[in-house]
Amino acid sequence: MRTPSLPPEAAALDFAALELLRVVHDSGSFSAAAERLGVNQSAVSYTMAKLRGCFGDPLFVRQGGRQVATERCQDLLERSGLMLAMLEDMARPEAFDPQGSTRNVAIACNYYERVLLIPRIVAAIRQAAPRMTVTVINALGDGHQRLLSREADVLVGPFAPSEAGFHSRRLYVEEYACLMDPAHPAADGPDLDADGYLALNHVLIQYGPAWRSAYLQEIDAAGHVLTPAITVPSPAGLDTLIAGSDLVATVPRRLGARNAARLVLRDCPFRGQFDLRLGWASHTNASAMHRWLRDLIWQAGRG
Incomplete structure (x- = not known):
């Protein structure tokens, strides 16, 4: 034929x-x-x-x-x-020598990962591959598209794309907690219940129209409405905003713990647990360099 x-x-x-x-x-x-x-x-x-x-x-x-x-x-x-x-x-060659590589690797992530994970990841890369360079780019709400367009080699964050052509691996489980000034009436005493929590003066971190935090999804599912006193686009500068005020921000626990010397972190009745994941596109799955990078990030990023 x-x-x-x-x-x-x-x-x-x-x-x-x-x-x-x-x-x-x-x-x-x-x-x-x-x-x-x-x-x-x-x-x-x-x-x-x-x-x-x-x-x-x-x-x-x-x-x-x-x-x-x-x-x-x-x-x-x-x-x-x-x-x-x-x-x-x-x-693509199968072998990869990190010591001799001069490649640049691009990591897509957002504020949380830049504060908590990127310093550890960059230190690990520089130790294992001192001649490699690193570019950190914003993941925003479409980090998996940055993988597909080859803007990023890996994605680190609370993302788990369900579309074909992507892979991910869990680094750890995170949850939300309440960050407030030590003089706040809710800083001491019994745990907050739903009514007490919703009655607080909230700072809402609105990351963008394509993203809704897991604790807000829990509030929605329970039939409640959170009405913020202040809305901000990022956790940057949150400690200065909250210190000496009656404001409360609901933030990922590990991020809030960085302010433990100045502010108080209390359990939130809407914990909104989520996975912090390492993600990549299928076209890098077999690459020796990308396998090395993913293993290094997984080891450095586990919390």
């Missing part, structure tokens, strides 16, 4: 053309893609014309000063991304 031959246009394609498609998408223009690839803009235009002829689609349309991908292009980007990831895995 004969194997069907490819159309002439498809046979002329190569992985470099598919990579160019991704770079144009990420850059937003042909000129920016040419600069990023170190080629003339005419070379980008020529390859794009070849791709358009092959797939029978404009692939990009200009909107608001940017090249915006068509639906057909988005589909091609997803499929070619898998192909390029497989090729990358095939070409």
Whole structure:
């Protein structure tokens, strides 16, 4: 049985053309893609014309000063991304020497991890691989997308993507507690119950529209409503805000414990336990360097 031959246009394609498609998408223009690839803009235009002829689609349309991908292009980007990831895995050497490596590794995380875990992780990397460099980027609420786009090598945080193509490993279990000034009426005495807790003057840390803390989910599930006195976007500076006031913030226990010398940490009736996890994308699963990095972070980050 004969194997069907490819159309002439498809046979002329190569992985470099598919990579160019991704770079144009990420850059937003042909000129920016040419600069990023170190080629003339005419070379980008020529390859794009070849791709358009092959797939029978404009692939990009200009909107608001940017090249915006068509639906057909988005589909091609997803499929070619898998192909390029497989090729990358095939070409990647199996051995990895941390002592001699000069690679940069990117870790996606947020405030909690930057304060509690990143110093330990960076110290472990520098000890084992003194010539490697580290970039820490914000995970925000879409850290798994940063893995997929190759912005980050690993993700550290309370994330457990359920989509195919991702893996994760639990570092430890965390829970929420109440942080308050030592002179606060609730700083001493019996444990807080739900009514007493909800009646406090709360500082709510609103991390973003895509994230709702586990203790708030527990409050919702119990049919209660928490009405904050103050809302802030991050735990940064929380100790200064709370000290000498009647305000109470509900924070992850390990983060709150860093202020034990100045503030009081009490049990919260809505503990909202969650897993702190190490996550990565499937395209790095077999990489020797990434396996080394994940093992090192797991050892350094367990709490």
